[in-house]
Amino acid sequence: MFTSILAALGLDLQAIIATLIPNHHPVKIKGVRMYNHKSIRIQYQKDIWKYLLGQNSFHGVDLREFGIIATVLKIKFNVESNLSLMNLVQSIEDSNLSSIDKAKYTSVAGLLFAMKEGVTYKFAELKFNCQHCNSTVNGEHTCKSSRYVCSGCGAKVGLNKANYWPMGTLALSDVSYARVYCHERIDALWGKYEITRNAAYAEVARLLGIPRPLCHIGLIESLHEAGRFIAATDSLRLTLDEKNANC
Ligand SMILES: [Zn+2]
Structure with missing residues (x-):
């Protein structure tokens, strides 16, 4: 999903990665070579988190996409030097983003301006x-x-x-029903076996050969994808049954 947004905005993935992680060179922490993950994205995420916490509206907000969108707003739309929110919203409107992405970017843009001006932002x-x-x-x-x-x-x-x-x-009704069914199948696993919800999703992601953040039922877009998801949960259930039988 992220790469399709970059393509729509005409941005190069490597250039973005370099900006998301500006201090790209390895650093030594306690004698171990590590990469410095102090990225613009993480900083934005922290700033947004603090701001929402300050105005008591953080509860339940999923910030994962906010940091990425804020970063792209900075790189592509010059959010920090853009003088008016109206200009920024117009640039988002004129971009090649999909309708739903334009709405998300406009929402985060409004939030960033509210933060800059120190006023309350209402979702x-x-x-x-x-x-x-x-x-x-x-x-x-x-x-x-x-x-x-x-x-x-x-x-x-x-x-x-x-x-x-x-x-x-x-999702249209067939995929929508399939998503409900996928939920029932995976929820039954972490409800019944000794496995956490996150571990169940991580294992299904591994079986499907996709990154964990993309293993999200809301992103299933066809009956074929739903079928693959269900097959993976079945396979995980068999493994957990075997594990139980050997105990
Ligand atoms: Zn429609």
């Missing part, structure tokens, strides 16, 4: 169009769940109530 629902049919997407809240639903084709995705961030991509 709001993102305004974007469906990647399947281009219709408007609206937030839908019931006592049980909150989600974004497309007004045209009905594609949906869960949303994080703390910052209105979509928890993955919009």
